[in-house]
Amino acid sequence: MEKIKLSWSILNAWSKNDRDMAIKMLSHQGTTNMYMEDGRRIHEIISSKKLILLPPRFQNTKTGQWEDPSKGINTWTETHTKPIEIFEWLEMSMIVDYLDPVNGILVDWKSGSAKSTEHSKMQLYVYAYILKQIGIDIKVGVIAKVEETTEGAIICTDYSVYKINEEKLEVGRDYIEGNASEIMDFLTELEKGSWEKEHQN
Numbered sequence: 001m002e003k004i005k006l007s008w009s010i011l012n013a014w015s016k017n018d019r020d021m022a023i024k025m026l027s028h029q030g031t032t033n034m035y036m037e038d039g040r041r042i043h044e045i046i047s048s049k050k051l052i053l054l055p056p057r058f059q060n061t062k063t064g065q066w067e068d069p070s071k072g073i074n075t076w077t078e079t080h081t082k083p084i085e086i087f088e089w090l091e092m093s094m095i096v097d098y099l100d101p102v103n104g105i106l107v108d109w110k111s112g113s114a115k116s117t118e119h120s121k122m123q124l125y126v127y128a129y130i131l132k133q134i135g136i137d138i139k140v141g142v143i144a145k146v147e148e149t150t151e152g153a154i155i156c157t158d159y160s161v162y163k164i165n166e167e168k169l170e171v172g173r174d175y176i177e178g179n180a181s182e183i184m185d186f187l188t189e190l191e192k193g194s195w196e197k198e199h200q201n
Helices: 008-015 019-026 034-048 122-132 166-198
Strands: 004-007 084-087 090-093 098-100 105-110 140-148 154-163
Touching: 004 008, 004 166, 008 019, 008 122, 008 166, 019 166, 034 105, 034 140, 034 154, 084 122, 084 166, 090 166, 105 122, 122 140, 122 166
Parallel strands: 004 090, 105 140
Antiparallel strands: 084 090, 098 105, 140 154
16 A cells, blocks of 8 residues: 555544544545534635734733744744645645744644633644654644634633643653554555455356
8 A cells, every 4th residue: 555644633533533534535535524614714714814822921022922032033934835845655734833943843723612721732743743843843842722803803812821842742642643643554455345345267
C-alpha cells in the first residue's frame, strides 16, 4: 500500500474507538454537526478579521497583542495544510490556529461549552511533534477557549498552558505511530479483502 495521509481528527476519532467517524473522514465523506459548523464559523470570523486572541499572559502590555521585537508583530499566522512526512509510510496534515515559530508557542482555539481543560492536550503534543519534523521547536502549547459575545465580538475567555519538552514530544510521536499503525493495518486488510473478492472465481 502507498503512503497514507492522516490528520489529528482522524487519529483522535480512531483512538476513541469511533471507527465509523474515522473511516468517513478517511474516505472524505461529510462529517459535520451543528457544533462543528458553529466552530468553523467562529474560526472564519477570526481569520477574516485577522484576530490573534492571545491569552493575557502572552499579550504585549502596550499593544494588547503578542509582539516580538526582532520580527515585528504576529510573527507567523499562516495555516499549515500541506502534508508533512512523519514516517516513510505516513504523512500528517494539520491546521494551526496561531503559531509563533520564533518563540516556539502554539495556540489552538476551541469554541463550544467545554472548558479549555476539557479538551485533549494530546493535540498539542501531536502538533508539536509534526512541527518538529520541519524544524520548528514548540516550547509552549496553549488551548484557548473563544466565545462570541452578544455584540458579535470574539474573545478569549479561558485558556490552559502546557509546557512542551522532549518527553511530551515522545508522547505525541507514540500516539501518532500507535493509531496510524492500526489504521494502516485496517486499510491493508480492507484492500486485501477487496482484491480477493474481485478475483474470486
